[in-house]
Amino acid sequence: MKISNSPAMRRMPTYLHRLFHLRLSGQEWVSCADLAQYMNIPHIMVRKDIAMTGLAGNKRYGFRVNELIDAILRLVGWDKVSSATLIGAGSLGAALLGFDEFRLYNFVIESVFDSSPDKIGRSIHGHEIYDLADIRKRLKFAPPKVGIICVPAVGAQLVADILVSLGIKYIWNFSNVCLNVPPGVIVQREVIAGGLAVLFAKINKAESGEEIPDGE
């Protein structure tokens, strides 16, 4: 995947969110125009995004909601169950544990670790918080696919080293630091403030009288 496709991949959960909603409403078909209007992005962008799935639409009705959901889940790799462990049960970790939509993506956070005595043994959204000191014992026989790092910057590299040593190759990094990992380990770093920078870029354009770009 070219890096330039990342924005398209980022839109996939939004399509899914809408499609699941439509399915629950009993709607059988959806058009690119419907999705474009909902998301306030250009029609052609939706068309290109959906083309990535390889699904051919019906000229008159668009796409079957069910088929499009399956095609997008397959494209992203969410058609199979993926397991994850989450390290760091602070506010952000708790927010992720409360994300019901992960279930729709077959993404299952199986275990939660923290090193704070205040948190160990407590339960958040039905997940018991384990002691980080026990992580090797608990995960060594069946390491999950993805490690989610939600600890403060200062502890993030140490946690990454532990995850890598357990054989976890895919890391979703919410700590505000770039991690040093061996080749073959993939890190996706989330920078919440990145969205704020994009918002401000749009504000600057708007206030300087330029056209506001489409899209939320």
Place this chain on the structure above:
Amino acid sequence: MKISNSPAMRRMPTYLHRLFHLRLSGQEWVSCADLAQYMNIPHIMVRKDIAMTGLAGNKRYGFRVNELIDAILRLVGWDKVSSATLIGAGSLGAALLGFDEFRLYNFVIESVFDSSPDKIGRSIHGHEIYDLADIRKRLKFAPPKVGIICVPAVGAQLVADILVSLGIKYIWNFSNVCLNVPPGVIVQREVIAGGLAVLFAKINKAESGEEIPDGE
């Protein structure tokens, strides 16, 4: 700004994070190569990103850390103080209230509202939580620049309508729903699961034996 520049804008907080760290370490100069290595992205990407600021580097030493910080803050629009109000003091809202880095971006969350009796009157990271029912009374004379929506999807449109009616034109939307807003109002929607989709796209590529793209 073209939408295609969004990935560059998203990287700006990471540059700033690194530059503030270097400044605290007493480092005066930084090169594109240093930043590229830290972020694990191609050198040329850093060069292009910094070129957006218009700052000319020194051939031998690169950029003065201080000047580069100022140039990036100016580029993003973070050289001036911006005020914000945050609606929804759940886990995600609490995480945002605890983000110390916002201070570095001159981004100040001035007020926090929630409608839950459990939360009203409590304090999170030094912010008192006000009753959402009082938002008009509290903000009508000096509405902040940005409204941050952290409420569940079902209440997000209502909150957006209130913010717009108060004259707030810029919305940072963390709720999992696309908002309907009048022309001139800019919404930046954060989809946390979007990053997960990007991670999975990288995993798919890696597992199919294709080259793993650079960059966290």
